[in-house]
Amino acid sequence: MYYKETIRQMYDIGIGSLMIIFVVSLFIGAVTAVQFTYQLEGTLIPRYYIGYIVRDMAIIELAVTFSSIILAGKVGSNIASEIGGMRQKEHIDAMEIMGVNTASYLVLPKIIAALFMIPILVSVAAVVSIGGGYVAATSGTYSSEEFIEGLRSFFIPWNVCIMYIKAVVFAYILTSIACYQGYFVTGGNIELGQASTRAVVYGIICILIADYIIAVLLTG
């Protein structure tokens, strides 16, 4: 039962969020390229740096943080509403009566699914962001060769590790906060809505705090 529930959650979190992550990442990469094209104009910085900047911005910060913030909204509110709705409709009580450890059955599969799927989504986001940056840069004043040369320059594998560390930490934060808010909801629909909102707001704030701490610890 736990296995089936985990697979269902993996599908919901992973496949269910793929489209929004794809669209957002594409534009993040594109906007990063356009902004840096503007800032690098008239400077002595080599032109191929545009690919290097887009790559590292995407890998270290934008792909993982933007994706996690978006997932805190989409997945976090979804989880809080789902568990909160089950609390209100006495589904959780029904499981308790059957002897099910509801905290484990309802929360664990979601956290495991998020820990697996969110790093995968972040990988997709990083690749798509770089793709978006490539399209935007080469549509402007840069050549394909310049952008690709930048992509291949100064690559530090540790940055990819930082991305995955952030993805795992953010995944845990956003799902555990959402599960907590849903599981302990009391009252009616208004309270359920408030719990869902709290899941998103607290999730985003905690992700940003964690982002800063990880940045200081791993790159400071």
Added chain:
Amino acid sequence: MIRAEGIHKSFDENHVLKGIDFTFEASKTNLIIGKSGAGKTVLLKILVGLMNPSQGHVWYDDQDLCDLNKNELIKLRMQVGMLFQGNALFDSMTVEENIRFPMDMFTKMTEGEKKKRVDYCLEQVSMEGINNKFPSEISGGMQKRVGIARAIVLKPKYLFADEPNSGLDPKTAITIDALLTDITNANNITTIINTHDMNSVMEIGENICLLHFGKLAWQGTKDEVLDSPNEILQDFIFASPFLQKLKARAMGNSSTPL
């Protein structure tokens, strides 16, 4: 046998249950009755272990529910089935998946055995052939029956039902009452039903406990209800003007039309 011993329950300043002592007899249909706000649901939730009493004990034979550790509680709960007021069927699962859920969680039965048990339980509640429907695709009365089927799937020793007739038409309510009684008798289950349905009181109440503002106001059987001098009971039973007129007419005190 389940025994409530000196049960008190307070929510902040609100003292909902004020020292309930009552024995729910084994293999009988026990009813908890009372007006809305009398504390019926709180008592039922305490009996089933969903809430802890502020004071007092709940005994399942010789086991004190409040003293059980986690594993003992899980073991006890596997002997308990419960029908909720809103049915609490899982929306994303079919009728069959709902009924087999407890078996999937706690038994090592084969797929064939589980299917056989699901079909048997559905047959018990006269709901054969709806295995693949979702709860949203069946009526409220059918959902109650599926809820009963799920509650009995692990062959419980104790069956709890929270207002099983709420939201049902009188005829369906009678059918649900009959079903609960039949299942109780056929399987030797100790059943505790929380209700304010007068028909249930008069038809299936083998052991009745009347709550009034959190206190035990009366106890007895369905045969003792009408002749009891207890004013709270009489006021509760004959609350509707129609029943008051009917009672007056039966006693020869009135000739007013009903």
